[in-house]
Amino acid sequence: MSTRLAKGGRLIDRTAAVEISFNGKRMKGYHGDTLASALLANDQMLVGRSFKYHRPRGIVASGPEEPNALVNLGSGARLEPNQRTTMTEVFDGLEASSQNHWPSLEFDVGVVNNYVSRFLPAGFYYKTFIHPRPFWKHVFEPIIRHSAGLGKAPTTGDADRYEQAYAFCDVLVVGAGVAGLLAARAAAQDGARVILLEQAPQLGGRSPVDETTVEGISVEDWLAKAEADLRAMDNVTIRTRTTGAGVYDHGYVLADERVADHTPGDGRPKHRLWRIRAGKIITATGAIERPLSFAGNDLPGVMLAGAVRDFVVNHAVSPGDRTVVVTNNDSAYQTALALKAAGLEVPVILDARDTADGALPEAARAAGIRVLTGRAIAKVKGGKRVTGVAVCAQAGEGAVLEEVSCDAVAMSGGWSPVVHLWSHCGGKLLWDETISAFVPDPARPPLNHDGSAMVSVVGAAAGLLDLPAILEAVASTGISARVETKGRRKEDVTKTVKTSVEIPPIWVMPQGAPITLRSKMWLDYQNDVKVSDVQLAAREGYQSVEHTKRYTTLGMATDQGKLSNINGLGVLADALGQEIPQVGTTTFRPPYTPVTLGALAGESRGEIFQPLRRTPMHESHEQSGAYFEPVGLWRRPYCFPRAGETHEQAVHREVLNTRSNLGLLDASTLGKIIVKGPDAGKFLDMMYTGVMSTLPVGRCRYGLMCNEQGFLSDDGVVARIDEDTWLCHTTSGGADRIHAWMEDWLQCEWWDWQVYTANVTEQYAQVAVVGPNARKLLQVLGGMDVSKEALPFMQWADGTLGGFPVRAYRISFSGELSYEIAVPASHGAAFWEACMEAGKALGAMPYGTECLHIMRAEKGFIMIGDETDGTVIPQDLGLDWAISKKKADFLGKRGQERSFLASPERWKLVGFETLDGSVIPDGSYIVAEGVNGNGQRNTQGRVTSTYYSPTLKRGIAMGLLHHGPQRMGEVVEFNTVSGGTVKARVRDAVFYDKDGEKQNV
Amino acid sequence: MSDPVSALGGVAFNGFAEVREIGPVGMVALRAKDLKVLDKAIKAAVGTKVPAQRRIEVSGDRACGWMSPDEYLLVMPYAEVPTALAALAKALAGEHHLAVDVSDARAVFRIEGDKAADVLSKLSPTDLDRLAPGELRRSRTAQVPAAFWQQDGGYTLVCFRSVAGYVMGLLSHSATPGSELG
């Protein structure tokens, strides 16, 4: 059984005990434990179930590569599924539960899949569940879905907050093992601004476990000095608990800092996502140990040798009293020695190699450990945990030579450099036969914006698996990044130094294992992919490594193949009779380890999810109980419901009141762009379909803007301010877009024209004062002459009203007597209040956007976004009067001349009134006879605006109809979604006050 | 007439740095390029010289910032805008230019304290270590445009008025105690 040793444990603080719970069981751990080490210390070997077969699973690794020991951490608003126990620091009160089983971890019904696993090989679901057809969705798929998945889905929102931060540096070093520390120091000593990231809470990487001395002094002292040196330099920033997650183009690196995972609820952000721009990236990300493929290698108690060593040395946890070590390289002997040193038994080391005579094997022998070379594990014995191994010859087919009882197996299949960050942005790899692994190819690095190498690799990540080689690489050629920051280039370190470590390719154990054994050898633990599955994929022609991966799901688990990819590739290459470099590798995609979505969303939640644009009167509307609708990033009052009113009732009241008394609209969101200069008139004549250069000073003119395709994109009233200044109003959503559009043409096409623009939308609050009492209100406020004579329709004037400096425009979008009053935004709220106050006696009520829409529809005015949808030209809307026939050119003119746009067969705007007075359904189409070549019902038009008119007490509508204006009086049919139609008569689109008597008073 | 009201009425948040909305502040956007009289015009309006690329020239409560090759931001007390506009109009008479009052279209914030830079570092993709004194940077804070510069041991930040509430929310979230980048 696994347990806590009486002494030792480099990282744990035995004076700081914490209590945790796992599946409701209370357990004791120490500060400095990971959840994995604490579980092992409490003999919790069985920690989860696999994805497909629901086989019992234990802890395999000690780092982020762990595929099995994932738990639901916390509960409620702090529940996090799929937490890696190996990366979770314990804290007092930690709650965790195991995943992917029902009803319990010990007794899981899903394990039935395991008993029929022979019927569920790789890709079985592609070959079955085909008949009967509805069964996939309704029977098979639900079963598969419930059997798959891992952690629990949270059911509530998140109690924690997240944030992001930007950082910049000359050199970013990822990984603070010996190589990373040396790289950071070298770069910093050259004056570079350095950031050093380390995923663990402490620096040092594997060195405290794997080394005794560095550069002649004890590893502890060396690390302490290295850290102290770095911390003393103010051009170095060290961030622990921070994983370099992804490398993107132009030196952009994403790093996930786990700020408060280990102190939940302390008010700090849970994670902080760093977005770092680095001049140069040095990855010192080490290497990950590979499992060996032998039958039963997935049983709880079979662990990576390095992990066993970590748990013993770092946390004083033994995986068992008797641990068999199985390996193809020397490093696992360190595990045997560490176990022995901790007073535990290592009954045998099984080494697949024919000889093992390096220093470590000799040391093991000297320590009295039995070493057998040329040997392999034929089979691991046990159910929910290891009870022993059957030993065979590696060269044979698995005939059992002896059986050894044990409660743990420490395995090492060699080490794979962590090349992820090198590869994210296109760095290429080389197959290194010495260590049987892919290493970065320094000749083909990922490129930075200037074409230079963006990433270099040091240490074990570069394939240098021994400390002397790492040190020699630094000493002999220096850090390439360091020299490059000074503008020189040198050969990359990895070219000149070779590691002394040799790792032979051992992909299957024993090499001649029959199918009965191969179908029990796990490559991908979590996804239950076995050696036999990869071989099956190869036989069936899924020969590309991408095909094999996708067909078998190899490497698609939450560890993304960190443990399984190379072994799987080896098996595939053997099955295809090819070399590994020919087979290639799958693409490494970010992130290196999974990143919490909340951290990626950052601060953008709740109130600051998106910018909310507020007018100066926004608060007043809120106090008035306005119901808002989003318009772009603005929110505009849709209506101002009173107590007991529905929105519809409120809108109708607002319409009737505005038409009979006085309505006030917050029109501040309307875009306002000043265009000034000697060429401004010429410029506006290009921007608008009509002529603006001839507009007299003091006058207003309605204008249309089209894109180069000819489609209508915006409209608004243009005012001539002085000889060379115009003010262009745009739609509420259009101000920024139209301003950018103007600048685009001025900067990129007509750059010699003398025109300046300024977007002054937010400088002014604007109030539309609308209705028969509009003039009276302004007269009550007083200060300027707003009479018909002084300020006729479509003119503007500056002056004061109620003491406010204003610009008054006499324009109308409602058909009523109407003014739009612009005041500086800082006075907007006060002006609005003044209008409301003065309007009390005149029946003033605020109105919202829906009332505005109905009033304009009653008048037959078009609305950008309703009558237009990006495919409509002004001519479709009968706006030919606003299109100059004289101008040689304007934006959109040539586009409108194209055959489809100039065709007389287009749908054109008309009004509709239903025969029964009802409202035509929103979105309805006008049906035509017959069907088209695809069997779709023919259409001849559609509704674009349809409302109940409270003024006329009936439904009114506008829409586009084939040959519309020629068909007045005709009855057409609009479709309904229930299959029926609504009959409506074609008519003029102006329903109300056709002669404009109401606005010209 | 009422007193002018800034977007947030001077709201403040005390986190690990202090964040304050200030204002109203007088601002004029001036667009002009390659004019001999520009020196004189800016001098007359705000009393500073013409800023070089990306610089802001500060003189007491007035300043002139470089916004683009043909745009300057003139800063002054709110009440002085009409005078400044008149001065510009006079100095630039007959020259192609555009000078408009944008005082009401902007919101201005101060971020103060030892760790003021941490607040901005969370929101703006700019290298604040390399932001020189007197340098005006136009960039973004999270999802909206902003301009900022170092001043009086902190930062002055200008954004659009309509998003002042959003920017205050961002700055407060970023300045929450315990979240120092440290």
Next chain:
Amino acid sequence: MKRYSVFAIAREAVRYHMGWERAWASPEPKPAYDVIIVGAGGHGLATAYYLGKNFGITNVAIIEKGWLGGGNTGRNTTIIRSNYLQDPSAAIYEKSRSLYETLSQDLNYNVMFSPRGVMMLAQTHHEVRGYLRTQHANALQGVATEFITPQRVKELCPILNIDGPRYPVLGALWQARGGTGRHDAVAWGYARACSAMGMHIIQNCEVKGVRSENGAVTGVDTTKGFIGTKKLGMVVAGHSGQLAEMAGFRLPIEAVALQALVSEPIKPCMDVVVMANTVHGYMSQSDKGEMVIGGGTDGFNNYTQRGSFHHIEETLRALVETFPIISRLKMLRQWGGIVDMTGDRSPLISKTPLGNCFINCGWGTGGFKAIPGSGWAMAELMAKGEPGPLAAEFNMWRFKEGRFIDESVAAGVAH
């Protein structure tokens, strides 16, 4: 071709699955074929399949630069729907969707079409009107869609936050027979069926040149030598511009990166596909339990299959706000593909300036759902030399006339 079935699995299980035959052959190219399709993605393979199935044309080679199904077919978010606004789009996507319904049976390969339903949220009044329009159009197009209430939205997808606060859900356009499929299986299933008809799928064979005489293609130069053909079909998505250039014409296409991501798997919590276009994000849950999430496209030409990361962040902001429970899930993997965007964001299934050369491209962000219908229409075009009704409107001359098929009028983004 040995048929796949539960009985075949049982038979093979007894002998440890040693008797399965290859899903498709790997032949060397012949000197010439009746038809060459360049591109063994979903669209190319489907084109070949329907050439054989509907027109009896089987002397066909499908040439692939890399591995079959290795482009956008294997990189998308597998959404299948046909609730399009414009008639030509609705026609081809509905044809496609209906072919997906029986594709597993037709191919004898389980492509796991799962009609779990697709909903497109309406979160502004403008969007409500847009979807009501689509619904009315769909009613006349024979596409079954329905505009549903917020309450129904919540019933169908309980993890959705319909109350905002920023963008409360006002309703949704719901297509119950939309859903998802297994993208790789679609390519593999078609490949197996094509191979069974005797067609040649030639992988790792890059086209380096297109030869033509008198306005007609004679064959292609490839890394495996010259291969002659009577008809050429170009079905290479993001690389269409490159191939067209070899053939001597230019396309209304920009190649940009589109990104997607998956979370770590969790137990089932979402049984529909949700698209939230106001905030720009969409999500579904795969059978494995991963949340499958789509991001936006970059706005610049990019052939790297790596997009710009801020699009991922923008998408996740939107989705965390829409589905608050996902903030504690983790992004497991993100990737990009090269998508080909036309001037109106609708595809080309078209004749070209070369008489016997045809092109199928421009599917932009919406290609997967179109695979069967696209193949069907392209096969008809290639077999007859003239488009049938499904392809007719998707010709490449529509841009000159201004005859757009513009879906963006209904929704901010098309997927």
Next chain:
Amino acid sequence: MLTLECPYCGVMADETELSPGYEAHLKRFGPGASPEEFEAYMFARKNPKGVHFERWRHSYGCGKWFLAARCTATLEVFGTYPAQVSEPPADIIAKIQARRPDWQPDWKATK
């Protein structure tokens, strides 16, 4: 995640401070242009896999459009320059050819 130097501000701008604008140096065709010319102006794009000239706007900065020479296959940037030119300047061409010796302009220089 690109960084491009704004030639007006002289800052290395983050991609998120910029707005992309696709192919540069398009010649506008207006009224009087043939259908083919207008179609090509609106739609026919070089869309090259390799050296490309494109428009960017420093939208969160100075608001100005500038042009960039960039490789669409590697995302390397050869240089940026102001938008007020009808073809890439000679120094940009030289920078491109320094790194892509085989690359040749596909237009005829006007000066």
